[in-house]
Amino acid sequence: MSEKTASVTVRRQIVRKDHTKGKMIFFGVLVLLLLLMTIFAEYICPYDPNQQNLDQALQSPGFAHPFGTDRYGRDMLSRVIIGSQTSIFSALVLVAIITVVGTVIGMICGYAGGVIDSVVMRISDICLAFPGLVFALAIAAILNGGVQNAVIALAAISWPKYSRIARSQTLSVKNTEYIAAARLAGSGSFGIVVRHVLPNIVGSILVTAMLDIGTMMMEIAGLSFLGLGAQPPTAEWGSMMSGGRSMLQTYPWVVLTPGLAIFISVVLFNLLGDTIRDYMDPRNSRRG
Amino acid sequence: MEPLLEVRNLTKVFKKGSSGEFTAVNGVNFCLYPNETLGIVGESGSGKSTVAKMIARLLETSGGEIFLQGEDITHAKGKALRDIYRQFQMVFQSPAASFDPRRTLGDGIGESLKNSKTAKKEIKKRVRELLVQCGLPEDYDKRYPHEVSGGECQRAAIARALAIQPEILICDEATSALDVTVQKQIIELLGKLKKERGMSYLFICHDLALVQMFCDRVVVMKDGRIVEEGRPDEVIMHPKNDYTKNLVDAVL
Numbered sequence: 001m002s003e004k005t006a007s008v009t010v011r012r013q014i015v016r017k018d019h020t021k022g023k024m025i026f027f028g029v030l031v032l033l034l035l036l037m038t039i040f041a042e043y044i045c046p047y048d049p050n051q052q053n054l055d056q057a058l059q060s061p062g063f064a065h066p067f068g069t070d071r072y073g074r075d076m077l078s079r080v081i082i083g084s085q086t087s088i089f090s091a092l093v094l095v096a097i098i099t100v101v102g103t104v105i106g107m108i109c110g111y112a113g114g115v116i117d118s119v120v121m122r123i124s125d126i127c128l129a130f131p132g133l134v135f136a137l138a139i140a141a142i143l144n145g146g147v148q149n150a151v152i153a154l155a156a157i158s159w160p161k162y163s164r165i166a167r168s169q170t171l172s173v174k175n176t177e178y179i180a181a182a183r184l185a186g187s188g189s190f191g192i193v194v195r196h197v198l199p200n201i202v203g204s205i206l207v208t209a210m211l212d213i214g215t216m217m218m219e220i221a222g223l224s225f226l227g228l229g230a231q232p233p234t235a236e237w238g239s240m241m242s243g244g245r246s247m248l249q250t251y252p253w254v255v256l257t258p259g260l261a262i263f264i265s266v267v268l269f270n271l272l273g274d275t276i277r278d279y280m281d282p283r284n285s286r287r288g
Numbered sequence: 289m290e291p292l293l294e295v296r297n298l299t300k301v302f303k304k305g306s307s308g309e310f311t312a313v314n315g316v317n318f319c320l321y322p323n324e325t326l327g328i329v330g331e332s333g334s335g336k337s338t339v340a341k342m343i344a345r346l347l348e349t350s351g352g353e354i355f356l357q358g359e360d361i362t363h364a365k366g367k368a369l370r371d372i373y374r375q376f377q378m379v380f381q382s383p384a385a386s387f388d389p390r391r392t393l394g395d396g397i398g399e400s401l402k403n404s405k406t407a408k409k410e411i412k413k414r415v416r417e418l419l420v421q422c423g424l425p426e427d428y429d430k431r432y433p434h435e436v437s438g439g440e441c442q443r444a445a446i447a448r449a450l451a452i453q454p455e456i457l458i459c460d461e462a463t464s465a466l467d468v469t470v471q472k473q474i475i476e477l478l479g480k481l482k483k484e485r486g487m488s489y490l491f492i493c494h495d496l497a498l499v500q501m502f503c504d505r506v507v508v509m510k511d512g513r514i515v516e517e518g519r520p521d522e523v524i525m526h527p528k529n530d531y532t533k534n535l536v537d538a539v540l
Contacts, residue, residue, distance in 0.1 A: 176385060177380040177381070177382060177385045177386040178385065178386055178387055178388045178389075178396075180344075180346050180378070180380070180386075181378070181380065181386050181387070181396070181445075181448065182388070182399060183346065183373075184344060184346075184373050184377055184378050184400075184449075185373070185399040185400035185403060185448070185451075185452075186370040186373050186374070186399075186400050186403040186404065186452075187399060187403055188366075188370070191403070195388075195391075196388050196391075199388075199390040199391075200388065200389065200390055
């Protein structure tokens, strides 16, 4: 009897693991399609996204223009596709910067401790004490508009989150017996951090990063919406929404199509992040 | 005879909260001689693991000195410390937790060899030899810690400790997390290695029967102090100290 129960449990575990893997591949493929669309945006666009055509202005979605046109007669579908380059790539670059910078700083603080730790953590406290977007607004305003500066501004306020996670994870890993064993094996601090600390904390950081791609897309879009991110005529989903916001009731597609693009990409990245977290969960024994 | 390892007046004070202090180890003295097994017994919280951690330099001392073959290693750091680790190694209490969950047992066992600039092929060969020596199949080098049992993992931990051929092995409750039959196998393995390699053990344990069977000499610790020292038979059969009596009575 007990043998039967055991075999049933084992099978269920395998099934669940495969399920997670399947979901991860599914969302991974969708995200990959999104990224491919972004990379080959120029070739996919049915029209020149910046070509104004005033006698075609504000046409509702139809056969010629599936997403309609904006007030300058530019094809919305083309603008949404080309806008993904700014929106998605800047979010990816931003997340990459803050993940790497935050993790390195956090690991150094956690492992070294002492004065470095106190000083850096107080700085990150200061960053966390300000409302994020307000701080980013201030920095972006000093640096002037533009996507590049929006990314710098958001990076300057977002790294503490990662350094906090990396630091707390490092602290919990640092006192384990396997770190003590590594030290007894004659490994130096740098080797221990790279070989033992990083691989054991990178999972939760990557998951946070995946979930943050969506958030960062929204923040960049938010800054653009407020006029501090992408500058016209650059197509960017946030600034496109901003440009059409007075027409929400009369010509909703001008706002809704870039909004839908943000929604879909954010949801996709979040779902991928979720399934990756499930997959990375150490209780799902990997590498069977 | 010149002691291999000598501990003089070793003290550890932990800060507790803002003002309180807790003395975990209080003026401990003992020596470990070549080819000897010294047992440290005592109840939980008596400071025996703290002593082990201080000797292994995983914990700063608050006072006292540690000598390894006459050399003061109390404040050794960096390169000097890494050289010292070639002379003694440690086996930890929980086998699975002492291996990095994201690395194979082979990686763990070979780490000290890798750090001493041994060639990759040579490491692989040595790791397999060590596994066999410790009674494990040689293809266990590709396994992850969660894929082997506690006893197998502890064998791998011993293999790791032996990799750079140390003279002293500190066993911090190395058998406590294992069941009795596996415990016996591990003790037999340690005994065999002692005979083959002439190693010395610092054997920290709370199991008096095991200590009586395995150790040449034993010190009894209570509240951070050594209360009794002597040959295991004498200490256990004719305890002089009240605490040792209690400890022995609790078992029998």
